[in-house]
Amino acid sequence: MSGDTLGAGSFAVADYVVFALMLMVSAAVGVYFAWTGRGQRTSGDFLMGGRRLTALPVSLSLTASFMSAITVLSNPAEVYRYGASIGFYGFSYIITILVTSEVFLPVFYRLAVTSTYEYLELRFNRATRLLGTVLFIVQTILYTGIVIYAPALALNQVTGMDLWGAVISTGVVCTFYCTMGGLKAVVWTDVFQLGVMLAGFLSVIVRSGGRLHFWDFDTNPLRRHTFWTITIGGTFVWVSIYGINQAQVQRYISCKSIHHARASLYINLLGLGSILLCSVFAGMCLYSVYKNCDPWTAGLVSAPDQLMPYLVMDILGDYPGLPGLFVAAAYSGSLSTVSSSINALAAVTMEDVIKPHTNVSEKHLSFISKGLSFTFGVLCIGMAGLASLMGGILQAAISIFGIIGGPLLGLFTLGILCPFANSKGALSGLVAGLVVSLWVGIGAHIYPPPPELTRPLPLTTEGCNFTTDSLNWTSTVEDFPPCAPFSDHVSFSFTARSALEDHWYSLSYLYFSPIGTIISMSVGLIISVFTGGYWQKVEPRLTLMKEDTTLYYLIKFFxxxxxxxxxxxxxxxxxxxxxxxxxxxxxxxx
CATH class of the missing domain: 1.20.5 (Single alpha-helices involved in coiled-coils or other helix-helix interfaces)
Structure with a gap:
């Protein structure tokens, strides 16, 4: 089979009803908030929900925003191929929420910024703010393109629906309710879509076994997934998302008090853990069903990211409505992330690009905000075309956050924790961190690490009930399972690798973010010291103060x-x- 369509089954009427119902509810939320918010005529009402949101809906929205179709489709495929070690992300989630709550949240909330990049101008200068804004826009559009493409791929695989028709549908629905209802619509559709995502996972988790390759404490940084790469590298990636990424920060600083904001982060931690646990169990289910006949090796699917939809139609096709529920789950993950990204892009562009150069009324700014939401929705649909060129969607997504988010995290950390960091050091550090992370990230994409470092687990087709001679297998050493059966049709290409390829380019993709952060901070500190930053005076409100931390109040209380x-x-x-x-x-x- 070609992999363009799976042929494992097709949607029943009940599946289409479930899927259509999810789309209708999402769109209806946008219409509802557009109707109830007729009196909200400022850009702040549209982009920030009037800063009157409460902890529970914000916490669920935070969970849904980056637990996208990438989680629904790719995390189970990662467990299927590499084992359950991604469960270590749970540790990085805990550290991430603690760091975000104690370091970044107090400063951003005190300053009452709309765009996180406003902070960079207050702390450093306008050039640093504009460069940060540009990097965020590039990062978000690339990531959103992947997120739109992923569920469209799932829909194509299980129903045969035109791939680009599904891509456009995703973008249109997201753009509609973002433009109509603003941040409130985004938050409340996220709440609904998170429930659909959990229900979709639970519809698949019926059996499990054999993929508990978990306790791997190898310290080698070239290994793809170990306790250290996932915990350390994952922490940097997720802190760059929760601590400074506009899409997340915009939600918790929209809460009506800092206590609601902190509570939203900690409640969100429970959601993150639930989604992670479900994705790991779903990957184990994949292996329990296909441990004797791997569909990827057999050519029944063209990429590991298609395994989950194949499983759905294979084992749930006889239960009308359940395949539709799973596809709705993948689609819900995409809608929540894309809508968050569109809203964040509109907020950043409004605050960092348009407002400083215009002098129009709040009513006109509100209309401009809606226009920006529509424009970025269309642009993200166009960028989805690049996603098909980026390989596995989980690694592609985290690599984007590592390469761009890592240096940005270093920049914000420099400003908040180092009072003597100045604008020259900040700008130099950001550029240096970006150059180094781009170097290793692009190099790793061109020269991917060999299987002995990524260590995919054994897969086989020995239990398949078809003739292997009829399959047309073509693979390379980088992506072919190490224990899959060999065939005359399989071609391998072995090339000599330089020391740079074997070490620097073979680093785990999870370490791209720590590299960018460390380089950005190190260069920034050195340049700041040599350019007189040690003697500068910084407003205390722009840095972390002891009164901002929970620990201070605990000590004071006792x-x-x-x-x-x-x-x-x-x-x-x-x-x-x-x-x-x-x-x-x-x-x-x-």
Whole structure:
């Protein structure tokens, strides 16, 4: 088979009904908030929800925003090919939420910024702000292109529907409710779509087995997935998403108080864990069904990202409505992420590009915000065409966040934690971090690491009930499963690899972000010191203060309790009281 259509089954009427219902509810949310928000005539109302949102819907929206179709389709495929080690992302999620809540949230919330890149101008200069804005726009459009393409691929695989018809449908629905309802519509559709995503996963998790390749503590940075690459590298990636990415920051600083904002982050942690656990179990289900007949090796699918939709039609095709629920889950993940990205792109462009150079009324700015949402929706649909050229969608997505998000994370961290960092150091560090991360990222794409470093787990077709001679297999050493059966039709290409390819370009893609962050901060600090940054005065509100942290209030609370107890009962420490008594006696005797 070609892999263009799976041929494992087709949608029943009930499947189309479930899928259409999800689209209708998403669009209806946009119409509802457009109707109820007729009196909201400012760009702040449209882009920030009037800063009156509460913790629960924001927390669910935070979870849905980056738990996209990439999670629904690619995480199970990663478990199927490499084992359950991606479960270690749970540790990186915990660290991410703690760092975001204690370091980045207090500063952004205090400044009441709409665009996170406003901070860069307040802390450094306008050039740094504009460069950060441009990098964010490029990163977000590339990522959104992948997210639009992924569910369209799933829809194409299970129904035979035209691929680009599905791509356009995704973009049109997202653009519609973003343009109509603004941030409130985005948040509440995310809440609904997160429920659909969980339901879709649960419809697949019926059996599991054999892929608990989990406890891998190899410290080699060239290994694709280990405890260290996922925990350390994953933390940098996710902090760059939750800590500074406009799409996420825009949500929690829209809460009506900082306590609601913090609560939204911690409640969101439960959602992240649930989605991660479901995706790991779904990958184990994949292996339990296909451990004796791998559809990818057999040529029944053309890419690992197509395995989940193939499984759905294979084992759930006899249950009308369940395949539709799974595709709705993949589609919901895409809608939530794309809508978040469109809204964030509109906010950044409005605040960083348009407002500083125009002098129009808030009513006109509101209309411009809606126009920007529509424009970016169309642009993201166009960028989806690049997604088919980027290989596995999970690695492509995380690589984009690592290559661009890593240096940006270093820049923001420099400003918030290092008072002596100046604009020269900040700009130099950002450029240096970007150059190095682009170097390793592009090099790794051109010269992918060999299988002995990525270590995909064994796959076989020994249990397939068709004749292997009829298959037309063509593969390269980089993507062919190491234990798959060989055939005369399989061609391998072995080329000598340089030391640069074997080491620098073979780094785990999860380390792209730490590299960019460390280079950005290191160069920024060095340049700042040599250009007089140590003597500059920075407004305290632009950096992290001890009063911003939860730890400060915990220590203060316990000190106050101890002081109150001492005032009421005196000092009850017997050793201290003996010392006081001895001191009193010696004073009397003298």
């Amino acid at each position: 000190k106050d309790r101890v002081s109150e107890r001492e005032k009421k009962f005196g000092n009850t420490n017997l050793a201290f009281r003996d010392t006081e008594l001895d001191f009193t006696k010696s004073s009397i005797s003298t």
